[in-house]
Amino acid sequence: MKNALPTDFTMRMQALLKEEYPSFLASYEKPFIHGLRVNPLKTECRSFLALSPFPLEPVEWCPLGFRYGEGVRPGKHPYHAAGLYYLQEPSAMFPAVAADVQPGENVLDLCAAPGGKSTQLAAALRGEGLLIANEPHPTRVKALSQNIERLGIQNAIVTNETPERLAERFPLFFDRILVDAPCSGEGMFRKLPEAIEDWSLEKVTECHRTQLSILEAAATMLKPGGTLVYSTCTFAPLENEQTLVSFLQRHSDFALMPISSVPTIKSGRPEWSDPPQPSLVHTARLWPHLLEGEGHFVAKLVKAFTAEGDEPPRKQARKKNGKAESAAGQREAVAAWMAFVKESLPALGDRYPDSSAFLLFGDQLYYTPHPGLDLTGLRINRIGLHIGTLKKNRLEPSHALALAIQASDAARTANYRADDPDLLRYLKGETLTRDGENGWTLVCVDGYPIGWGKQAQEQLKNHYPKGLRWL
Numbered sequence: 001m002k003n004a005l006p007t008d009f010t011m012r013m014q015a016l017l018k019e020e021y022p023s024f025l026a027s028y029e030k031p032f033i034h035g036l037r038v039n040p041l042k043t044e045c046r047s048f049l050a051l052s053p054f055p056l057e058p059v060e061w062c063p064l065g066f067r068y069g070e071g072v073r074p075g076k077h078p079y080h081a082a083g084l085y086y087l088q089e090p091s092a093m094f095p096a097v098a099a100d101v102q103p104g105e106n107v108l109d110l111c112a113a114p115g116g117k118s119t120q121l122a123a124a125l126r127g128e129g130l131l132i133a134n135e136p137h138p139t140r141v142k143a144l145s146q147n148i149e150r151l152g153i154q155n156a157i158v159t160n161e162t163p164e165r166l167a168e169r170f171p172l173f174f175d176r177i178l179v180d181a182p183c184s185g186e187g188m189f190r191k192l193p194e195a196i197e198d199w200s201l202e203k204v205t206e207c208h209r210t211q212l213s214i215l216e217a218a219a220t221m222l223k224p225g226g227t228l229v230y231s232t233c234t235f236a237p238l239e240n241e242q243t244l245v246s247f248l249q250r251h252s253d254f255a256l257m258p259i260s261s262v263p264t265i266k267s268g269r270p271e272w273s274d275p276p277q278p279s280l281v282h283t284a285r286l287w288p289h290l291l292e293g294e295g296h297f298v299a300k301l302v303k304a305f306t307a308e309g310d311e312p313p314r315k316q317a318r319k320k321n322g323k324a325e326s327a328a329g330q331r332e333a334v335a336a337w338m339a340f341v342k343e344s345l346p347a348l349g350d351r352y353p354d355s356s357a358f359l360l361f362g363d364q365l366y367y368t369p370h371p372g373l374d375l376t377g378l379r380i381n382r383i384g385l386h387i388g389t390l391k392k393n394r395l396e397p398s399h400a401l402a403l404a405i406q407a408s409d410a411a412r413t414a415n416y417r418a419d420d421p422d423l424l425r426y427l428k429g430e431t432l433t434r435d436g437e438n439g440w441t442l443v444c445v446d447g448y449p450i451g452w453g454k455q456a457q458e459q460l461k462n463h464y465p466k467g468l469r470w471l
């Protein structure tokens with residue numbers, strides 16, 4: 001390892017781990033473990049394994065997760081651009097697995113960028129229900145939004161808010177909340193040597209305080225009977241066991257639940273909190289010297305129902321979302337969308353049936369997963385599926401739409417094998433020479449949509465977004 005580990009960190013870990021410490025320390029000499037998670041919104045695991053050009057090894061605790069070796073670059077493959085998988089180290093796959101999201105639920109990911117766990121939560125929703133993926137950092141939220149788009153997720157609203165502002169708006173609203181908290185990052189020292197530079201004892205204390213305030217907001221937003229998953233990628237007991245004990249002292253209506261039966265995932269340590277809390281044995285610690293993955297901590301809490309029977313979540317007044325356009329403007333935009341569907345997506349059928357779910361912002365048309373939700377005043381980055389841009393009463397389809405539909409929906413497709421030089425040209429933004437019927441054409445890699453082109457005579461004009469083009 002290039003950077004030396006901080007002395008305050010090694011001294012603390014030695015005191016905590018005792019005879020286990022040499023093996024923990026030796027894990028820093030081993031390489032970082034790479035992983036990818038197959039996106040079931042796009043492909044079945046079996047189909048992907050048959051197609052995958054990379055040798056893959058299954059991750060024991062995540063049915064869609066796989067490890068891959070050094071020297072393989074799945075992030076630079078057209079299948080990545082088509083959203084067939086998300087790159088995620090194996091331990092980071094565990095919190096969303098523990099959340100056990102069910103289709104149809106209202107789910108919140110409070111600290112979501114760049115979207116590893118949000119995309120996993122959305123996959124578990126299988127397109128039914130609502131995911132609010134929140135990230136307060138203004139730059140990081142863009143990466144989150146791009147990943148939501150790339151993976152073809154249609155029922156997510158991406159917000160750029162503080163947990164406190166969301167808590168004011170959504171009391172008792174969510175069935176599941178994930179707090180993948182900002183932390184001192186000790187479990188990432190192997191992956192990100194700069195995390196070593198950033199680390200200090202003060203940072204550990206500061207993170208503990210931030211974690212408690214985020215959990216406070218999460219507690220307000222969770223429905224009675226709902227599930228809260230708390231995770232970090234650090235080893236510090238102050239940010240793990242102690243954060244939970246401090247939270248539980250203020251919230252006697254929450255209880256820790258068992259999460260893992262995988263033998264390589266170990267229990268949290270009740271004796272590492274003050275006062276020791278026996279139920280911490282239900283939490284999970286993923287140790288880099290005991291499994292093939294980085295360091296993580298995961299806890300699952302359930303909020304009790306109250307004795308009197310709980311009030312149902314406050315029904316939100318049905319309001320206009322943000323600065324949505326007038327009814328007449330929306331009708332025009334929806335008409336343009338219907339015309340586009342007839343012309344270019346004839347097999348789409350009745351996939352977007354709710355006329356109240358169409359929202360027009362300026363010239364941008366969206367289909368929201370939750371039409372009644374009052375989002376006024378909140379900073380919103382994405383409000384469901386971005387359908388396209390209205391241009392002179394015609395609809396220009398969005399990149400998000402290309403990634404959310406299937407090749408079989410489209411009237412015209414241009415399908416390329418992953419190693420076809422024309423596909424590389426397309427990803428670089430070049431115009432392609434090919435025969436085909438004029439009109440919007442869905443460009444695909446091995447049958448999976450990757451973007452739009454517009455055929456005119458023998459040319460396919462390139463509509464792959466400028467910001468995503470390969471250099």
Ligand SMILES: C[S@@+](CC[C@H](N)C(=O)[O-])C[C@H]1O[C@@H](n2cnc3c(N)ncnc32)[C@H](O)[C@@H]1O
Pocket residue numbers: 092110111112113114115116117118135136137140162163180181182183210214
């Ligand atoms: C561990 S990372 C999240 C990783 C993400 N869940 C994933 O799987 O890709 C923690 C995130 O919390 C954000 N964050 C920092 N302070 C926060 C706060 N007070 N409330 C919510 N999120 C915060 C950070 O910007 C960072 O993106």
